[in-house]
Amino acid sequence: QQQVKQSPQSLIVQKGGISIINCAYENTAFDYFPWYQQFPGKGPALLIAIRPDVSEKKEGRFTISFNKSAKQFSLHIMDSQPGDSATYFCAAGGGGGADGLTFGKGTHLIIQP
């Protein structure tokens, strides 16, 4: 049973637009929700993460929105650029991030110039 569901599987956005990726989780013990960016052949790089005590977190062009009651969280990439083209993974874990992470299946994002 998949514990973190991610959508869409692929996404095409025009340069300058907003990219939105959504995730839903099932395990109420999860208390740490990071987003990772991965380029082919590379390890995942942390973009931004949120804990359940806040509903939104913004870092530069990246924003996480978190809805605890709905068990959903999303990533918004503002002013999307061709360099943002990559695979994005949401993840969830317990222990404030100290436990192993459960990953979504990933979203392949393409930013068209």
Next chain:
Amino acid sequence: GAVVSQHPSRVICKSGTSVKIECRSLDFQATTMFWYRQFPKQSLMLMATSNEGSKATYEQGVEKDKFLINHASLTLSTLTVTSAHPEDSSFYICSAWKDSDTQYFGPGTRLTVL
């Protein structure tokens, strides 16, 4: 941020041989490290949790006798794939937990078993 390295970055071996992959936290001490596996165009799957000085905890379905994990120091964890077979070919990625911060991921090791 923090830096986690893996060695080697790529390894090709013959079926039946064993391969060791190292994961190091370069600028912080990590009491807990994790090993993930990623098949082509798929997501990362947690294989095991490695705690310094104690036995690793394996996820359901992961063979502990096949994937040997050792976390002998606060900066080094190793994954040994024993008697590797072609189906073990994958991208192996480690991460290290930095206290009160987050998990930092290594660059990954591409294992190809012929």
